[in-house]
Amino acid sequence: MRRDCLHLFPLISMLLFVSTLSNGQAWSGVLAPSRAIDWSNAGLPATLPDGETTPNPWTPPTRTVCTAYSGSPSPITGTGAGPTDIANISNALSACASQHGTYIPVTGTFSISGTNNCFNAFPCIPLYAQSGLTLRGTSPQTAKILVPGNARVQFGVANGTGMCQWSSGYSAGTTSIGLTSCNIPPIVGQLLFLGQCDTGYNGYTGNLSTLCTRGTSSDNGGLYICGLLLTCATESGGTTFDEQEQNVYITSVTNTGGSNYTVTFSPGLYMPNWSSANSPYATWTTNVGNGPIAYGNALEDLTLDSTAGNSAGDVVSLQLTYASWLKGVRMIGISSNNFIGIQNTKNSLLVNNYMFGDLLSTAGYGILIQQGLNSDELMINNILTGGDPWEGTGATEGNVLAFNYSRDSISCNGGYFNRLYQHSAGSAFMLYEGNQAGQVEDDDTHGTHDLNTWFRNYASGWDPPYQGCGGIVGAEFDSFSRFENAIGNSFGSALITNYQSVPGSSANNAVFKISASSNDPLTVSSLMRWGNCDTATSSCRFQTSEVPSSLPSPNASLSNPVPDTTTLPASFFMNGVTAHANGGTGLSWWKVCKIWTTFPTSCASTQTQPFPVAGPDVTGGPYVNGTAYDIPAEVAFMNLPIDPAYQNSYSVTGSNWSGGTETITVSGLPQPDHLMGGFQLIGVNSACNPSGNELFMTNSSSTTVSYALASNPGVNCTGTMKFPDVRQFDERVYQNDSGSGSPPPNAPTGLAASVQ
Numbered sequence: 001m002r003r004d005c006l007h008l009f010p011l012i013s014m015l016l017f018v019s020t021l022s023n024g025q026a027w028s029g030v031l032a033p034s035r036a037i038d039w040s041n042a043g044l045p046a047t048l049p050d051g052e053t054t055p056n057p058w059t060p061p062t063r064t065v066c067t068a069y070s071g072s073p074s075p076i077t078g079t080g081a082g083p084t085d086i087a088n089i090s091n092a093l094s095a096c097a098s099q100h101g102t103y104i105p106v107t108g109t110f111s112i113s114g115t116n117n118c119f120n121a122f123p124c125i126p127l128y129a130q131s132g133l134t135l136r137g138t139s140p141q142t143a144k145i146l147v148p149g150n151a152r153v154q155f156g157v158a159n160g161t162g163m164c165q166w167s168s169g170y171s172a173g174t175t176s177i178g179l180t181s182c183n184i185p186p187i188v189g190q191l192l193f194l195g196q197c198d199t200g201y202n203g204y205t206g207n208l209s210t211l212c213t214r215g216t217s218s219d220n221g222g223l224y225i226c227g228l229l230l231t232c233a234t235e236s237g238g239t240t241f242d243e244q245e246q247n248v249y250i251t252s253v254t255n256t257g258g259s260n261y262t263v264t265f266s267p268g269l270y271m272p273n274w275s276s277a278n279s280p281y282a283t284w285t286t287n288v289g290n291g292p293i294a295y296g297n298a299l300e301d302l303t304l305d306s307t308a309g310n311s312a313g314d315v316v317s318l319q320l321t322y323a324s325w326l327k328g329v330r331m332i333g334i335s336s337n338n339f340i341g342i343q344n345t346k347n348s349l350l351v352n353n354y355m356f357g358d359l360l361s362t363a364g365y366g367i368l369i370q371q372g373l374n375s376d377e378l379m380i381n382n383i384l385t386g387g388d389p390w391e392g393t394g395a396t397e398g399n400v401l402a403f404n405y406s407r408d409s410i411s412c413n414g415g416y417f418n419r420l421y422q423h424s425a426g427s428a429f430m431l432y433e434g435n436q437a438g439q440v441e442d443d444d445t446h447g448t449h450d451l452n453t454w455f456r457n458y459a460s461g462w463d464p465p466y467q468g469c470g471g472i473v474g475a476e477f478d479s480f481s482r483f484e485n486a487i488g489n490s491f492g493s494a495l496i497t498n499y500q501s502v503p504g505s506s507a508n509n510a511v512f513k514i515s516a517s518s519n520d521p522l523t524v525s526s527l528m529r530w531g532n533c534d535t536a537t538s539s540c541r542f543q544t545s546e547v548p549s550s551l552p553s554p555n556a557s558l559s560n561p562v563p564d565t566t567t568l569p570a571s572f573f574m575n576g577v578t579a580h581a582n583g584g585t586g587l588s589w590w591k592v593c594k595i596w597t598t599f600p601t602s603c604a605s606t607q608t609q610p611f612p613v614a615g616p617d618v619t620g621g622p623y624v625n626g627t628a629y630d631i632p633a634e635v636a637f638m639n640l641p642i643d644p645a646y647q648n649s650y651s652v653t654g655s656n657w658s659g660g661t662e663t664i665t666v667s668g669l670p671q672p673d674h675l676m677g678g679f680q681l682i683g684v685n686s687a688c689n690p691s692g693n694e695l696f697m698t699n700s701s702s703t704t705v706s707y708a709l710a711s712n713p714g715v716n717c718t719g720t721m722k723f724p725d726v727r728q729f730d731e732r733v734y735q736n737d738s739g740s741g742s743p744p745p746n747a748p749t750g751l752a753a754s755v756q
Helices: 082-095 521-525 632-639
Strands: 102-111 124-126 133-137 143-146 152-154 161-168 176-180 191-196 244-257 260-265 281-285 298-300 303-306 314-319 325-327 330-333 338-343 349-351 354-356 367-372 378-380 383-385 388-392 400-402 405-407 419-424 431-433 439-446 453-455 473-477 485-487 498-501 510-514 528-530 532-534 539-542 591-598 602-608 648-658 661-666 678-682 695-700 704-708 719-723 752-755
Touching (some): 082 124, 383 632, 661 695
Parallel strands (some): 124 152, 133 298, 152 314, 303 330, 338 367, 378 400, 388 419, 400 431, 439 473, 453 485, 473 510
Antiparallel strands (some): 161 176, 176 260, 191 244, 191 281, 591 602, 648 661, 648 719, 661 704, 678 695
16 A cells, blocks of 8 residues: 555655754653654755745745746636646646746636646646646635546656665764665755665665565564564555665765765664665655756645545645645545555645545545655644544654644544554654644554654544544554653543553553554553643653663663653744743744634634643643643634535434434435534524534434434424535634733643652
8 A cells, every 4th residue: 555656666665763863852851862853854944945945844935926827927717627727737837847936826616637647647737847836726715626536636756766775874863875886876856765674684686676585574672673564563465575764855966986976965864773784775766857856846725626536546646746835725525545645755744724535425444644655744733524634654754743633534444533643664753743633543554663752632532423443542552663752642531531451451441552452562661651641540640650761672772761850841843932821822823713704814803722732731721631722723623614515405304302412313314434523404493503503413323413402492403404514714714823812721620740
């Protein structure tokens, strides 16, 4: 699954990484330098290759309108005719190729269909033949691109594969390495994919298809890299033995004689286990004429609609590109696999987007974002609804997922539900911060994981109204997930009553589920836990027994000293951001519009959440004994107007009230695994919905929908049910938080600190 990468070239694997960073990082004094990295490197770089600058990793550079295409500066207007729309957009991209750092405005409804213009294989928008261009809509309500059939938005392309033996420079932190026996010269501006054979394997052959063919997988009792083998996974999915990879951007190349080179890059290597014994190698994909990889391309402020069904696998293929982004994009519809596929990239950004997956069929897994074989990506402040929100497909390294809100995953096919999880081998130094989800997990389905960190997330353990396909769990660390860090999170709900479930334990509904599939003692003994709050113990735990302070050989260097403080930083990756209980964070997306005079240009009322939103120093919140608040993306979701263009009408033929719940009988309901989410009732007695607001399902069946109603309406609630509730969306719902926010929150009740 993780090695398809467009079918354009044989995919390589990815690396993991340990830092040589010492003092000065936000996590200093909490995490050992061997268990963390400088996560501020994730997202857009400070300077793009064309000289554009960014104020921070989550804010793209300011761009001016491109004047090189016919009709400028008027937006390109969609015609609804696939060949014409593709030609118009492609021609504008081509005309603007020389005007780096500009945007092309679009408006109206476009259709990407009918013309196979990407590699003679499928219709697409080709965001790969140039660099530094943005396709920007007038707004997601007025600029819509239909992406049906096998169409897609294509960010990257491979025209060839370079390969070298990696001959020197293996230490963590290294920024210059030696390459030998290169089939073509590496050049500045290419992404270099650094890999090596899994634990126990070797064999450099100069051919991707025959790498790592000698040896046997063997658990070394430490940083064990293994994938798709029944020895380290519950399922077998392939026969590749090179799961470790880090992507770097080449900044200089020196020919040291013949086909040998020294290449330089920044930041440096992350993992400490690079070794000549594992046959390390370097590969890259080439652009036209062996040129640099495409960079700095973007989609902004428009809707991508695949409600007619999309069989391409990825509606957006964000692959083989550097420092590119999606910002303010609304994605709605159906895909055979996922909305966005991110592979073989570095420093990409997903920010301020809204995605609504398929609620009306059972096709596919309903995954919104798949991310693998990439490094230093940033996914921040996105709303992910109606599908499995995010799946890590392995070899992900140094990526940050922060302040994303997910809910209403409708598929239980194979255990998919509302969780952020790594599904395949080779993830390392991932940071999950400030997310609001049902569950977080590193699973052992397809292999090993190492050194990932969860900081200040709120996970309820389930996805109302259904109690999950994998049980009620806050955080799950399966076998061969080692040296992980869970710091300052808030886990739980009324359903979570046990603290920890391990192999052989009868405890379910647990805060932590550890080593579930087989007994890997190192999973729990190497797990760092500090300052997590939960509903099972009604405390925030600072327990020395949950700190791996003296791991025996060969893992002594990965021990974590017991922190000498219970004070946690506000963020692990946003340098310089401090706590703001009343707003004033300076973050451009922290203040949220709640009431619109005119959507989306006139905001009448805003809400600013405390920062940070979860952890042992947070008080007065609505979740986990006061230690967690809703994040801005949740506030936006709850207050954005509903888009009637995507609603269907269903007849309500009867109803019944009991114990605070109204159950309506509805004809013609769609039949996904889990029917869930918001809906409206039209033409019913006002007693059936006294507030007149959107309602949310608390249960459903093939013919009924239940919702909370405090008092017996005393009438039959017949009328019309409107569903699904897709949001109108515009990233202007997020505003700069430059002033003070709401009054200080109240102190929590029923909360105890546990320091031992």
